[in-house]
Amino acid sequence: MHSVQFLSVVTPDGLISCLEGPYEGRKGDWGMWKDGLQELVLEKAWDDDGDRVYLFGDRAFYLEEGVIGAFRGRNGVALTEDESVFNAYMAKQRMAVEWGFGKVMQLFQFSNVKLMMKFGLSPIAPYYIVSVLLTNCHTCYFNSKTSMSFDCAPPDIRDYFGLTQDGKEELDLYLQLVLPDAPIENPVANEAAEE
Numbered sequence: 001m002h003s004v005q006f007l008s009v010v011t012p013d014g015l016i017s018c019l020e021g022p023y024e025g026r027k028g029d030w031g032m033w034k035d036g037l038q039e040l041v042l043e044k045a046w047d048d049d050g051d052r053v054y055l056f057g058d059r060a061f062y063l064e065e066g067v068i069g070a071f072r073g074r075n076g077v078a079l080t081e082d083e084s085v086f087n088a089y090m091a092k093q094r095m096a097v098e099w100g101f102g103k104v105m106q107l108f109q110f111s112n113v114k115l116m117m118k119f120g121l122s123p124i125a126p127y128y129i130v131s132v133l134l135t136n137c138h139t140c141y142f143n144s145k146t147s148m149s150f151d152c153a154p155p156d157i158r159d160y161f162g163l164t165q166d167g168k169e170e171l172d173l174y175l176q177l178v179l180p181d182a183p184i185e186n187p188v189a190n191e192a193a194e195e
Contacts, residue, residue, distance in 0.1 A: 003024075004023070004024070004124050004125055004128075005022065006020060006022060006023070007020045007021060008020065008132070009055060010097045010098075010100035010146060011152075012146070012147065012150035012152040013139075013147050013154040014145075014147035015155075015160075016101070016104070016132050016136060019129065019132050020035075022124070045066045054068045055068070056068055056090055056094065070091070093150075096145070096146050099144065100144065103135055103139070103146075104128075104131050104132055104135045107131070108127075108134070108135070111128050140157040140160050158171060
């Protein structure tokens, strides 16, 4: 085995919302889909209003339930104008999604398997998983090109971790001590200032 790979989903808020793996490098995208993400996507395929939600994927996932892809010409028949417009629009959206993957490599360059990681000599998968988690934290604090492109703000860091009110206050106090210049709102400090 010469590489490790993951299958992941970037959502419009700029977060890598699903990270499945690690898988051996020789395993194909479709096999990873069947082993990991398919069940999750089908389970979460409806929004709060009861509308169907789809992932936009590449050709490896074409015609899978819950996934849509670009239109392709069929038997020499050219795409219709609407299909061509859809493909052009979605190509731009896909580029914005790719920025989410690029942000991991930008912030944590050592996670670039091709340059720094040596299979069997370093814990490649845990390094990448932690890099994704910290990238998501960075996105919660500082936004991202992806979330700005989709005009969809990422969650507050406290909501990202699903903290209770007590947990939120503890995190705020900790961050205030460790990172006094961090862009967080501290409800305890705000209440004291108002009194």
